[in-house]
Amino acid sequence: MAKYEIAWLPGDGVGNEVMEAARLVLDAVGLDADYIHGDIGWEFWKSEGNPLPDRTIELLKGTDCALFGAITSKPKDEAAMELAPELQDKGLVYSSPIVGMRQLLDLHTNMRPCTAFPNNPLNYRDDIDLVVFRENTEGLYAGVEWHPVPDEIRIAMAGHKKFAKFADVSGDDMAISTRIFTRKGCQRILRSAFEYAKKTGRPTVTVVEKPNVIRETSGLMVREARKMQQSDYPDVELWETNVDAMCMWLVENPQDYSVLVSSN
Numbered sequence: 001m002a003k004y005e006i007a008w009l010p011g012d013g014v015g016n017e018v019m020e021a022a023r024l025v026l027d028a029v030g031l032d033a034d035y036i037h038g039d040i041g042w043e044f045w046k047s048e049g050n051p052l053p054d055r056t057i058e059l060l061k062g063t064d065c066a067l068f069g070a071i072t073s074k075p076k077d078e079a080a081m082e083l084a085p086e087l088q089d090k091g092l093v094y095s096s097p098i099v100g101m102r103q104l105l106d107l108h109t110n111m112r113p114c115t116a117f118p119n120n121p122l123n124y125r126d127d128i129d130l131v132v133f134r135e136n137t138e139g140l141y142a143g144v145e146w147h148p149v150p151d152e153i154r155i156a157m158a159g160h161k162k163f164a165k166f167a168d169v170s171g172d173d174m175a176i177s178t179r180i181f182t183r184k185g186c187q188r189i190l191r192s193a194f195e196y197a198k199k200t201g202r203p204t205v206t207v208v209e210k211p212n213v214i215r216e217t218s219g220l221m222v223r224e225a226r227k228m229q230q231s232d233y234p235d236v237e238l239w240e241t242n243v244d245a246m247c248m249w250l251v252e253n254p255q256d257y258s259v260l261v262s263s264n
Helices: 016-027 044-049 052-064 076-081 098-102 151-157 161-166 183-200 215-232 241-250
Strands: 004-011 033-035 067-071 109-117 130-136 205-210 237-242 259-262
Touching: 004 016, 016 067, 033 241, 052 259, 076 241, 109 183, 130 183, 183 215, 183 259, 205 215, 205 241, 215 237, 237 241
Parallel strands: 004 033, 004 067, 130 259, 205 237, 205 259
Antiparallel strands: 109 130
């Protein structure tokens, strides 16, 4: 019996190709694992009306981890048009299986290392070694949105003074997507970043947000970062950068950064 059971989810298009390449690497390093195929992606949306079938969810719950390739994703109206004829006009609405997996399994931390390997002729610089931590389950990807906008939502929003300019816009002519941050969500992703920096001896954590404009949500993330650094990680320096400026700094001087953390 293998040491690990891995749900094998190639998905669509290039996902199959990258998974084949990944398997070559895993076999070469001798990973002791059984790979169990799972159905996911566009073909299952078209034929079943669900790109993340219940049988795949059960597979994920019963395996040690999952390796996922890629999926096709389209806006809801285009997605509805590609459903099998027998599934048309049944009120099915496409939802990304990636987002679904993250929320269903509470996969809140997305960790993305970015390292320049020595002697690689494609390196932008040879001294890049940073890790990005991105919150996976909240923010704009929480999926709390409306179109058309129901009257009860409009009434609730009317209490905000900046909603006054939209007061005469009908619900049919308006769409709202919410950006929801919770203190718990902010703390979880921040602690993941700080813990990684502490355990690996990295000197800085940079919180990347936009609190000068998106004051309440980004502001909560930045405030929680400051409190956490001061109380629990005084030996890790906290830097704060606006997201648009961060894009420039990652081009100009990526070697200066170590751990980045941001919202979804």
